[in-house]
Amino acid sequence: MSRENRRDFIQKSAAAAAGASLMAAPAIAKSRQSANDRLRVCLVGLRGRGRRHLEALHEMAKENVEIAAFCDCDERIAQTASENYEKRTGKKIPVIVDYQKMLEDKSIDAVSLATPNHWHALQTIWACQAKKDVLVEKPASHNIWEGKQMIKAAEKYGIIVQHGTQCRASPNIREGIQKLHEGAIGRIYMVRGVAFKRRASGRDDFQPVPPGMHWDKWLGPAPDAKYNLLAIQRWRFLKQYGNGEIGDQGVHQLDIMRWGLQIDTHPNRVQSMGGMYMYPTGDQTTPGTQTFSCQYDDHDIMLQFDVRNGYTNPEAGMGTEYPFVDHRNVVGVIFLGTEGYMIFPNYSSYYTFLGSKREPGPSASTEGAPMMDLDLFQNWASAIRQRDPSTLMAPIQEGYLSSVLPHLANIAYETRRTLEFDPKSETFIGDDEANQYLTRDYRAPYIVPQEV
Ligand SMILES: NC(=O)c1ccc[n+]([C@@H]2O[C@H](COP(=O)([O-])OP(=O)(O)OC[C@H]3O[C@@H](n4cnc5c(N)ncnc54)[C@H](O)[C@@H]3O)[C@@H](O)[C@H]2O)c1
Known part of the structure; x- marks a missing residue:
């Protein structure tokens, strides 16, 4: 079963078992995946903080984490990131300008968001709807109401959402x-x-x-x-x-x-x-x-x-x-x-x-x-593989508060x-x-x- 199908299957079974809302508890929390499963992550926003995300994800290549794509609404920034990465590793990473288009790619498991604050909530919610796990930078949201919507989305779709407060991983x-x-x-x-x-x-x-x-x-x-x-x-x-x-x-x-x-x-x-x-x-x-x-x-x-x-x-x-x-x-x-x-x-x-x-x-x-960037990302990947948000060190609920x-x-x-x-x-x-x-x-x- 593909990763995506497995996730869908697990969610549907858990939802059926719960017989009710998925919102109370992450419905797929109890289903584990192999610690070695490949995790394909799209990096979103590469101008500043995204470079630190890149370093952490690059470091995790030996843990079977793969950078799947670079997404930035500024093509020059994504292109430069891709060229630099190819020079460094010989690996060509695809560039995607349109975030919503990227979410249609079922081979991408997760997104790391290093975009400005006004985008955090919407990009997180869309990713949850597309069943991709999320690492979203701080602050969780641009305003209070949309932060609550992020939590609802994470809980509804059983998505692992880590918040970018990396001190939690120290x-x-x-x-x-x-x-x-x-x-x-x-x-x-x-x-x-x-x-x-x-x-x-x-x-x-x-x-x-x-x-x-x-x-x-x-x-x-x-x-x-x-x-x-x-x-x-x-x-x-x-x-x-x-x-x-x-x-x-x-x-x-x-x-x-x-x-x-x-x-x-x-x-x-x-x-x-x-x-x-x-x-x-x-x-x-x-x-x-x-x-x-x-x-x-x-x-x-x-x-x-x-x-x-x-x-x-x-x-x-x-x-x-x-x-x-x-x-x-x-x-x-x-x-x-x-x-x-x-x-x-x-x-x-x-x-x-x-x-x-x-x-x-x-x-x-x-x-x-x-x-402590790497530690935060490693904790996120581990929670994704276990499908267990309770193991997150900086879950979105804490980030929101x-x-x-x-x-x-x-x-x-x-x-x-x-x-x-x-x-x-x-x-x-x-x-x-x-x-x-x-x-x-x-x-x-x-x-x-x-x-x-
Ligand atoms: N955890 C930390 O220690 C830490 C440190 C610095 C920044 N941050 C956070 O990281 C986030 C980014 O900050 P920054 O300084 O890197 O900002 P930045 O402006 O340098 O980079 C943001 C990037 O996002 C891109 N972007 C904007 N809208 C987009 C969209 N719709 N789709 C794809 N790409 C889009 C921009 O083109 C830009 O390349 C902020 O939320 C900030 O608070 C966290």
């Missing part, structure tokens, strides 16, 4: 989180995250659409707009495509914060302020300086996050003492407890300091501060006031203006479906 970070849960710093009363990245600003730069760029496909669900180089280069700071720094770098840290606190719900109260203070004349539409704080009714803790895009202090040594990929950037998390504090200054280490003398406590790090935090922050920033959120209904209480930001107007035909 044994050192997992150890640190475990220590926190065991009370290494006592009871946590506050957690602070920072994303201080030196980011240049920019001005709108409208130009003719370059040859090979399928601009309508780049825009996708976002409002119609002229081709703008600023969007290509700095989409993460334009709110129709990105979610600002807090929804970019910040998601990694907010995910660690929520994980360390063992909170699997949303906050009840959120605040955020900020502005474009470092580069007031830039055309970015998300804040370069931003603070966010929130509270949970059932937890006696304060969660706080800061974004800065200019020169800054190193923040508890995170910009100087500990290894990170680039010390111009200070990113990390500090958990503060009744016995001491714990720092996560990168993607693969933690350090503890105890008592008033700040005596060193438990810690773990790996030389070179690895970014962590991505809601920057979305809430950005809504509070837009509305300029403290907002009351109801975690059960996932709506703001009595606040029509804030509730408008839970979703967006989708540009036809790129509409995230109500019924996935």
Whole structure:
């Protein structure tokens, strides 16, 4: 039986056995596949992050993972990736411009999505409908509502959806989180995250659409707009495509914060302020300086996050003492407890300091501060082969919960006031203006479906 037929068969049998909705539990979770089954993955979006996906997937060739195709709506980017890969390996990888066409290819088992945030939900949902497993970059979605649709689609079709928060795959970070849960710093009363990245600003730069760029496909669900180089280069700071720094770098840290606190719900109260203070004349539409704080009714803790895009202090040594990929950037998390504090200054280490003398406590790090990409992909492939989403280290459900935090922050920033959120209904209480930001107007035909 072919892989596709087997998957269909397993799904239908499981659905029949369940006799009801596939949504409650992944219907195919109990059916295993051989660990050696070939896994053919299409890489989607190859300009920036996609190159790291490529390296991870290339590394996994020895584990019978095959790069099946390169998909990018900018033909030049996909073509260059293919040419470079052929030079390097002698293997020619087909280039596919149209993502939906690619999904029709039944020989492709899975997709890894490194496209801008405004595309994550729709591309994930379409892949689930085409029964392809998904690794989707962070933040899970561009807004809160479409994130819920992604989870529905994953659960309905029994698809393995991993979220691109690769710190979850770091044994050192997992150890640190475990220590926190065991009370290494006592009871946590506050957690602070920072994303201080030196980011240049920019001005709108409208130009003719370059040859090979399928601009309508780049825009996708976002409002119609002229081709703008600023969007290509700095989409993460334009709110129709990105979610600002807090929804970019910040998601990694907010995910660690929520994980360390063992909170699997949303906050009840959120605040955020900020502005474009470092580069007031830039055309970015998300804040370069931003603070966010929130509270949970059932937890006696304060969660706080800061974004800065200019020169800054190193923040508890995170910009100087500990290894990170680039010390111009200070990113990390500090958990503060009744016995001491714990720092996560990168993607693969933690350090503890105890008592008033700040005596060193438990810690773990790996030389070179690895970014843990390969580990995340390997975990994804293993979950696919087992058809078991419960073995995912960063399942879409966790990615969604962590991505809601920057979305809430950005809504509070837009509305300029403290907002009351109801975690059960996932709506703001009595606040029509804030509730408008839970979703967006989708540009036809790129509409995230109500019924996935
Ligand atoms: N996990 C991490 O550490 C990490 C690091 C960097 C970026 N990211 C995430 O990766 C994603 C991509 O970021 P980036 O910096 O690589 O962006 P980028 O703009 O450099 O690359 C995005 C690519 O997607 C392509 N694309 C856009 N629409 C497409 C479509 N409809 N079909 C096919 N291709 C399409 C673009 O042409 C471009 O080549 C973002 O979600 C970002 O948050 C994650």
